[in-house]
Amino acid sequence: MKEIKVRTISDMLASGETPEILFWVGCSGSFDDRAKKITKAIVRILNHVNMKFAILGTEEGCSGDPAKRSGNEFLFQMQAMQNITVLNGYGIKKIVTGCPHCFNTLKNEYPALGGNYEVIHHTQLVQQLLDQGKLSVQGGAFKGKKIVYHDPCYLGRANEVYEAPREVIQKLDAELSEMKRSRAKGLCCGAGGAQMFKEAEKGNKEVNVERAEEALASNPDVIAVACPFCNTMMTDGVKYFNKENQTKVLDVAELIANANDL
Amino acid sequence: MISAIVFLLLLAASVWLFSKNVHKIRRNILLGKALDRSDNPALRWKTMLLVAIGQGKMFTRPLSAAMHILVYVGFVLINIEVLEMLVDGAFNTHRAFSVLGGFYNFLIGFFEILALGVFIGVVVFWLRRNVVKVKRFLNAELNGWPRFDANAILITEMVLMSALMLMNGADQNLQARGNEHYVQAGSFPVSSFFAPMMSGLSDGTLIFIERFCWWLHIIGIFAFLNYLPYSKHLHILLAFPNTYYSNLKAKGEINTLDSVTDVVAPNFDPAYQAKTDPNNPQRFGVKDVLDLNWKNLLDAYTCTECGRCTSACPQNITGKKLSPRKIMMDTRDRLEEVGKNMDKNKGVFVEDGKSLLGDYINSEEIWACNTCNACVQECPVNIDPLAIIIEMRRYLVMEQSQSPAELNGMFANIENNSAPWQFSPADRANWIQD
Ligand code: SF4
Ligand code: SF4
Numbered sequence: 001m002k003e004i005k006v007r008t009i010s011d012m013l014a015s016g017e018t019p020e021i022l023f024w025v026g027c028s029g030s031f032d033d034r035a036k037k038i039t040k041a042i043v044r045i046l047n048h049v050n051m052k053f054a055i056l057g058t059e060e061g062c063s064g065d066p067a068k069r070s071g072n073e074f075l076f077q078m079q080a081m082q083n084i085t086v087l088n089g090y091g092i093k094k095i096v097t098g099c100p101h102c103f104n105t106l107k108n109e110y111p112a113l114g115g116n117y118e119v120i121h122h123t124q125l126v127q128q129l130l131d132q133g134k135l136s137v138q139g140g141a142f143k144g145k146k147i148v149y150h151d152p153c154y155l156g157r158a159n160e161v162y163e164a165p166r167e168v169i170q171k172l173d174a175e176l177s178e179m180k181r182s183r184a185k186g187l188c189c190g191a192g193g194a195q196m197f198k199e200a201e202k203g204n205k206e207v208n209v210e211r212a213e214e215a216l217a218s219n220p221d222v223i224a225v226a227c228p229f230c231n232t233m234m235t236d237g238v239k240y241f242n243k244e245n246q247t248k249v250l251d252v253a254e255l256i257a258n259a260n261d262l
Numbered sequence: 263m264i265s266a267i268v269f270l271l272l273l274a275a276s277v278w279l280f281s282k283n284v285h286k287i288r289r290n291i292l293l294g295k296a297l298d299r300s301d302n303p304a305l306r307w308k309t310m311l312l313v314a315i316g317q318g319k320m321f322t323r324p325l326s327a328a329m330h331i332l333v334y335v336g337f338v339l340i341n342i343e344v345l346e347m348l349v350d351g352a353f354n355t356h357r358a359f360s361v362l363g364g365f366y367n368f369l370i371g372f373f374e375i376l377a378l379g380v381f382i383g384v385v386v387f388w389l390r391r392n393v394v395k396v397k398r399f400l401n402a403e404l405n406g407w408p409r410f411d412a413n414a415i416l417i418t419e420m421v422l423m424s425a426l427m428l429m430n431g432a433d434q435n436l437q438a439r440g441n442e443h444y445v446q447a448g449s450f451p452v453s454s455f456f457a458p459m460m461s462g463l464s465d466g467t468l469i470f471i472e473r474f475c476w477w478l479h480i481i482g483i484f485a486f487l488n489y490l491p492y493s494k495h496l497h498i499l500l501a502f503p504n505t506y507y508s509n510l511k512a513k514g515e516i517n518t519l520d521s522v523t524d525v526v527a528p529n530f531d532p533a534y535q536a537k538t539d540p541n542n543p544q545r546f547g548v549k550d551v552l553d554l555n556w557k558n559l560l561d562a563y564t565c566t567e568c569g570r571c572t573s574a575c576p577q578n579i580t581g582k583k584l585s586p587r588k589i590m591m592d593t594r595d596r597l598e599e600v601g602k603n604m605d606k607n608k609g610v611f612v613e614d615g616k617s618l619l620g621d622y623i624n625s626e627e628i629w630a631c632n633t634c635n636a637c638v639q640e641c642p643v644n645i646d647p648l649a650i651i652i653e654m655r656r657y658l659v660m661e662q663s664q665s666p667a668e669l670n671g672m673f674a675n676i677e678n679n680s681a682p683w684q685f686s687p688a689d690r691a692n693w694i695q696d
Pocket of ligand 2: 569571640641642
């Protein structure tokens with residue numbers, strides 16, 4: 001695999017250059033071993049199209065999403081204002097995020113606190129690149145494979161981005177299959193609302209098992225996701241049914257990067 | 263003459279009682295905190311048109327949508343006939359609108375078909391609840407009054423529609439016999455099927471049936487009107503304002519608490535001007551109904567108890583206690599309790615030692631939520647149960663420091679490492695080399 005090229009914003013500005021876009025990596029994408037692979041897939045795509053992008057590096061902090069959704073508005077606003085101070089300090093205008101939670105928070109909740117940016121999710125960026133012809137897919141590895149797409153709540157219902165990831169998947173010459181509960185009716189993976197960080201309440205099933213069961217029903221080769229948290233939950237769900245050899249859980253960015261051998 | 267007086271008295275009493283109850287509900291809703299939803303009237307009208315009048319969100323479930331449209335359209339249009347009944351009742355006329363001639367005949371015929379539609383619709387609804395036992399009508403929060411309420415309305419509708427048909431059936435016979443009070447008017451595509459069965463009855467019996475059904479129908483309507491304020495059927499009125507005042511922002515956005523910004527922002531911007539009044543400190547989050555905003559309270563009164571929200575809730579589906587419908591029902595019940603308390607105490611609320619969070623909703627329900635917005639998406643009248651859940655979490659965290667231990671750990675990590683896990687911020691970009 002080729003080496004990835006990543007620069008921090010401070011580095012870039014110091015050499016008198018400005019990035020086209022800031023890549024907001026997110027905590028999961030920075031620290032979680034599985035999610036780091038997604039981050040790298042996004043970077044490979046950006047490198048491939050020679051996009052001039054930068055990351056905040058160690059100056060990036062948690063967007064505050066899990067704090068906000070747990071009701072800790074203090075902590076959320078502290079995080080948000082810290083990040084906004086950094087982003088505004090660098091004069092950032094456009095951001096692409098690797099996580100729907102960061103995407104939602106930066107896009108919808110930062111403006112009230114003084115952070116106004118054009119924020120897009122990485123699946124939207126990939127779709128734009130495909131549309132503009134800057135990126136093309138050779139079908140390749142996923143040709144004819146059955147791919148079922150799981151809508152992340154914070155990309156789908158929360159922000160009504162349903163088509164971008166699907167259009168990207170369709171470029172793979174794969175068979176895109178839909179679950180009964182999809183798009184606006186998509187079922188949560190079980191991670192949102194800070195559930196990722198705590199045990200579930202008493203019940204008779206885990207949410208991710210319910211969702212993985214539904215996704216596995218059509219025996220797909222791939223469960224495509226667009227959120228690092230969904231990725232964790234669905235991966236665990238697939239393992240619960242001992243299907244990890246038949247069905248892979250992959251991010252839309254990984255599908256594109258793998259198909260193109262980036 | 264006597265009957266006109268009795269009628270007018272009944273009419274006056276029912277309108278008086280109804281307006282009194284409406285006034286109370288309005289007062290209760292306005293107990294909520296301020297919230298500005300006056301922006302973008304064009305989009306608001308459009309939303310109302312689409313969601314309330316057009317019932318746009320019902321169609322994801324085609325059978326109930328079709329039946330509901332039938333009952334809804336029938337209900338609204340048949341009320342035009344009730345208008346005639348009001349005139350007939352007050353002036354002791356019979357079928358006063360028949361001066362409209364051919365158009366009147368068409369209307370009456372059309373109403374009969376609608377009435378048949380309504381009848382079929384409510385029978386299907388009744389079967390779905392009581393025989394088919396659709397899952398979302400079985401949850402525990404419907405036990406007792408809510409289940410009775412739902413069935414009572416369905417049965418009442420059946421009775422009202424039957425009364426209308428029976429009345430027309432008797433009327434037809436009387437018209438055919440040339441009875442002088444019963445002018446030739448109307449067409450009866452449905453009741454003409456069973457009208458011949460009544461032909462053997464005497465004039466007196468027919469008049470009795472016709473009058474009895476007329477009174478039953480009109481008293482039924484008065485009773486229905488006054489039952490609304492106690493019932494989930496209030497949605498037939500409140501669906502309109504509730505959809506008008508819908509949240510127009512992206513569902514993912516959770517509101518910013520200005521009172522918190524006032525504390526946090528000065529750390530970043532010394533020139534920051536406070537947005538809230540420091541002399542009137544407000545509780546963070548929601549403990550009781552009076553901490554909610556008026557839209558939350560309007561939501562609660564509008565809830566149809568249909569359970570679409572709960573049947574889409576990932577946590578409820580997997581057997582957890584959380585049920586967004588219950589959140590809304592509890593909010594209404596508690597608000598009613600607060601309202602009654604005020605009625606008893608000359609309009610002021612006297613502390614009763616109870617609260618919405620604690621006595622109605624417990625923290626186990628609140629902490630189970632995925633903030634996935636499925637409930638908000640599904641609600642046919644644009645209710646937002648999630649807004650209430652978030653506010654309660656805020657109260658538990660910021661006022662009570664009562665969050666689950668694992669979440670406290672996550673908070674500490676964010677505070678210390680700027681990530682929800684225990685990683686050093688200095689390592690944040692290490693993935694590049696990994
Ligand atoms: S937002 Fe919460 S209450 Fe509503 S459906 Fe999702 S998990 Fe259930
Ligand atoms: S909140 Fe909406 S979806 Fe839920 S029961 Fe009430 S009306 Fe139905």
